[in-house]
Amino acid sequence: MIRTMIALVVFSIAALFLLSCDRSESIEQRVVEHGEDDGHDHSSETEATATGSDRVAIPSAVRSNLGITFVKVERRRIEQTLRVPGRFEYLPTARREYRTAIPGRVELLAEQFQRVEVGDVLYRIDSPSWREMQQQLADAEAQIQRFGARLETFEPLLAAHEQHEESLYESVAVWNERVDQLKSVREMGGGRIDELAQARAAVASNRAELASVQEKKAELHANRQQTEADLRASVARLNYLLDSASAIVSLDREQLASTVETDHGTEPRWAAVNTIEVVATEAGIVEALGLTNGSWADEKTPVMTVVQPDRLRFRASGLQSDLGVLKDGLLARIVPPTPTAVGRAVPLQDTMNGTLTLGLAGDPNDRTLELFVIPDELRSWARPGVSAQLEIVTDATASPELSIPLAAVQRDGLSPVIFRRAPDNPNEAIRMEADLGKDDGRWVVLLSGVRDGDEVVLDGAFQLMLATSGSIQKGGHFHSDGTFHEGED
Numbered sequence: 001m002i003r004t005m006i007a008l009v010v011f012s013i014a015a016l017f018l019l020s021c022d023r024s025e026s027i028e029q030r031v032v033e034h035g036e037d038d039g040h041d042h043s044s045e046t047e048a049t050a051t052g053s054d055r056v057a058i059p060s061a062v063r064s065n066l067g068i069t070f071v072k073v074e075r076r077r078i079e080q081t082l083r084v085p086g087r088f089e090y091l092p093t094a095r096r097e098y099r100t101a102i103p104g105r106v107e108l109l110a111e112q113f114q115r116v117e118v119g120d121v122l123y124r125i126d127s128p129s130w131r132e133m134q135q136q137l138a139d140a141e142a143q144i145q146r147f148g149a150r151l152e153t154f155e156p157l158l159a160a161h162e163q164h165e166e167s168l169y170e171s172v173a174v175w176n177e178r179v180d181q182l183k184s185v186r187e188m189g190g191g192r193i194d195e196l197a198q199a200r201a202a203v204a205s206n207r208a209e210l211a212s213v214q215e216k217k218a219e220l221h222a223n224r225q226q227t228e229a230d231l232r233a234s235v236a237r238l239n240y241l242l243d244s245a246s247a248i249v250s251l252d253r254e255q256l257a258s259t260v261e262t263d264h265g266t267e268p269r270w271a272a273v274n275t276i277e278v279v280a281t282e283a284g285i286v287e288a289l290g291l292t293n294g295s296w297a298d299e300k301t302p303v304m305t306v307v308q309p310d311r312l313r314f315r316a317s318g319l320q321s322d323l324g325v326l327k328d329g330l331l332a333r334i335v336p337p338t339p340t341a342v343g344r345a346v347p348l349q350d351t352m353n354g355t356l357t358l359g360l361a362g363d364p365n366d367r368t369l370e371l372f373v374i375p376d377e378l379r380s381w382a383r384p385g386v387s388a389q390l391e392i393v394t395d396a397t398a399s400p401e402l403s404i405p406l407a408a409v410q411r412d413g414l415s416p417v418i419f420r421r422a423p424d425n426p427n428e429a430i431r432m433e434a435d436l437g438k439d440d441g442r443w444v445v446l447l448s449g450v451r452d453g454d455e456v457v458l459d460g461a462f463q464l465m466l467a468t469s470g471s472i473q474k475g476g477h478f479h480s481d482g483t484f485h486e487g488e489d
Helices: 002-034 060-066 128-187 193-249 253-257 461-468
Strands: 054-057 070-072 074-076 079-090 095-099 104-108 121-126 259-262 265-268 276-279 284-289 302-307 312-319 331-335 352-363 368-373 387-396 401-405 410-412 415-421 428-433 435-439 443-448 455-457 476-478 484-486
Touching: 054 461, 079 331, 104 128, 104 302, 121 302, 128 193, 193 253, 193 276, 312 387, 331 368, 368 387, 410 461, 415 461, 428 461, 455 461
Parallel strands: none
Antiparallel strands: 054 428, 070 455, 074 401, 079 312, 079 387, 095 302, 104 121, 121 276, 259 265, 284 302, 312 368, 331 352, 331 387, 352 368, 401 443, 410 415, 415 428, 415 455, 435 443, 476 484
């Protein structure tokens, strides 16, 4: 790559030289034609000759070879910023991991980097444990039915025993009254002793039967209470199993308990589920797969991770020594990463704004503090792990000033140099020493030499600087067509 760049620069410089020579010859011919003393004024041929600027021919072929691009001078408020490095990362809530809730064989239904929507089936599980749970659910429902049916038998039995109990109470009362009557007759010297004995025996018999009835009634009450307790326990177990099944098949308890029509007739929905389908609870992109299709997975095995790519934040590291100016709520910009080659840069305007949030604690070893910014609007180049710069605005100028990107400024020795596109000829660039003012790390103020709407070379400025470096020291002047003549004209 380096060799290719060097070759490109050499070729472009040679092209500039040949173009300059060709045009020099044509100029000399024109000079002969119009003569040296025809009143021609060289100072008027170039706009910037008086200020020490030079013109360079940049026809379309040269612009293509050098990858030359232009950027307009614009008025901007130059801000005092603090720039720190950082990178993009997912928000903690942007990633959702799906795990197996039950052991089984997994059938993947989504691929890596596939977009999924809410409700899309991600994978299926064929699980023997699920079939065991279905059997447990069936047993729990059968128990509920048995205890419910048994409970219904207690009511008529208890009613019969209560009726018999009332009848025995009445019979005991009647025989007690008969005994009292016979005792009175015997005290008066009448009646038979065997009648009194029979009456007393009837009272004892009815009381014994009453006690037996009461004992059976109490036993029925106890059995009913036990059956009710068993029924409650069976219902609780069924609800527990339904809750467990709900977590497995992603259906709520009511949905699982509802009935559906199947080939076997009307069945609960849980009985009709043959394989477990896991669906996406949020829209996103499948980031990673935890296993291959058809693999056996134990409980809680990671199967798939789904992320929401638009839920990003920028994490940077600031110095604790800057805590005097760092505070929550400051305006911050995420600046595109530095390009690695001409023509591959993210546009300087493609920044992202946000509000600064300081981390809760600092690193005592590195003496840094984590800084977080959630962009108001994401740009296309934002990706997790992409490094960039965070510009934190600590102060700003009162009014906008003429500014250009700092990347358009080149250094020829100690002199800052820019190339202004000639207003009268778009195929020429005027080399000029830049009169620089304040900069914010990306943009710099030009105090003179440019006007609103002017264009300066951005990409390719370095190659133009190499091609024109030292030209002023040769002694001579540039014509408006870009040719250079040594000596005096």
